[in-house]
Amino acid sequence: MTLRHFQIFVTVCDAMNMTAAANTLFMSQPAVSQAISELEAHYDVRLFERLSRKLYLTHAGEKLLGYARHIIRMNRDAEGEMRALSKNGSIRIGASVTIGACVLPKLIRSFKGEIPSVTVEVTEGNTAQIEQLIICDKLDLGLVEGEVTLPDIISKPFSEDTLVLICGKNHPFSRRVFIEPQELEGENFILREEGSGTRKTFEDAMSENALTWTSTWTCSNADTIKMAVAEGLGVSVISERAVCREIESGILHSVKINGLFLKRRFKLVYHKNKYLTEAMKCFIRFCFSWEN
Numbered sequence: 001m002t003l004r005h006f007q008i009f010v011t012v013c014d015a016m017n018m019t020a021a022a023n024t025l026f027m028s029q030p031a032v033s034q035a036i037s038e039l040e041a042h043y044d045v046r047l048f049e050r051l052s053r054k055l056y057l058t059h060a061g062e063k064l065l066g067y068a069r070h071i072i073r074m075n076r077d078a079e080g081e082m083r084a085l086s087k088n089g090s091i092r093i094g095a096s097v098t099i100g101a102c103v104l105p106k107l108i109r110s111f112k113g114e115i116p117s118v119t120v121e122v123t124e125g126n127t128a129q130i131e132q133l134i135i136c137d138k139l140d141l142g143l144v145e146g147e148v149t150l151p152d153i154i155s156k157p158f159s160e161d162t163l164v165l166i167c168g169k170n171h172p173f174s175r176r177v178f179i180e181p182q183e184l185e186g187e188n189f190i191l192r193e194e195g196s197g198t199r200k201t202f203e204d205a206m207s208e209n210a211l212t213w214t215s216t217w218t219c220s221n222a223d224t225i226k227m228a229v230a231e232g233l234g235v236s237v238i239s240e241r242a243v244c245r246e247i248e249s250g251i252l253h254s255v256k257i258n259g260l261f262l263k264r265r266f267k268l269v270y271h272k273n274k275y276l277t278e279a280m281k282c283f284i285r286f287c288f289s290w291e292n
Contacts, residue, residue: 001042003071003075005038006068006071007072008021008036016055016057036048047061089277089279090120091118092123093140093283094122094123094129094133094139094141094143095122095123095142096124096142096144096146097192097220097221098161098222098238098239099145103143103266107143108122115279126193126197127196128195131148134271135152135271140270141269141270143266143269145264147197153271155268158267158268159265160264160265160266161239161264162240162262162263163201163202163263164238164243164255164256165255165257165262166236166252166255168230168232169252170232171232171235171253173235178258179257179258181211181259184213185211187213187234188214188233188235189234189235190217190225190228190233191225192219198238198239201237201262209259222238225238226238226242237262
């Protein structure tokens with residue numbers, strides 16, 4: 001039996017007339033009669049007595065009427081609840097480290113200011129980790145700075161980012177505005193881990209310019225990188241957004257590299273087969289219209 005059978009049954013009960021019920025439902029009278037006959041055949045009971053061209057509910061009909069009204073009401077409640085969840089539900093967002101630290105807090109604050117009813121859950125990791133969580137349906141959307149490698153993931157750029165070379169205030173580079181790319185080959189680099197978008201951008205730029213480098217420290221935390229560089233333990237390449245305060249205060253110094261451009265795009269990613277709720281669609285639109 002379908003929900004439609006119960007809706008027809010309840011309408012007939014309310015009107016106690018097949019023709020009137022058919023008019024209410026915009027159906028033909030034979031189609032209404034057929035639906036009632038199918039209900040009676042399915043339950044093997046008579047739901048109506050037909051006496052002198054009038055309908056009378058049987059005891060079985062009265063019993064079924066209570067269930068039918070309950071079923072219809074539960075369906076209406078479920079539909080309303082699901083639509084509310086679709087529009088005002090939760091979004092599981094994954095963010096790579098730079099975006100999680102420098103972009104996402106302000107982005108979500110602005111988004112919640114417009115749609116406060118949506119709950120946002122955030123998981124942070126590198127680009128490769130976010131990809132895997134999306135593939136396993138443990139995240140709905142991702143905001144990453146690295147290149148997406150899995151074919152089932154859709155990637156859409158939404159913002160630009162610039163990487164800068166940083167050193168401590170006592171490093172020889174700190175007294176210079178520009179350096180030549182070849183001077184990087186003698187430095188100890190403090191770098192992000194494999195799978196990080198920041199590291200991939202750095203490695204690609206070095207390879208394109210046929211430059212070698214030495215990594216003496218690998219970590220997944222931008223704050224650790226900044227502290228190690230400030231202590232003179234090496235230099236690093238990091239998002240300009242992540243070191244604005246330290247550069248302004250003089251703790252770190254940024255140096256331009258002649259002919260070496262370290263730019264990348266932040267990307268919004270999700271599985272190609274992901275069902276996007278209204279809340280997710282709103283967040284996606286917000287990302288592409290947000291000015292930071």
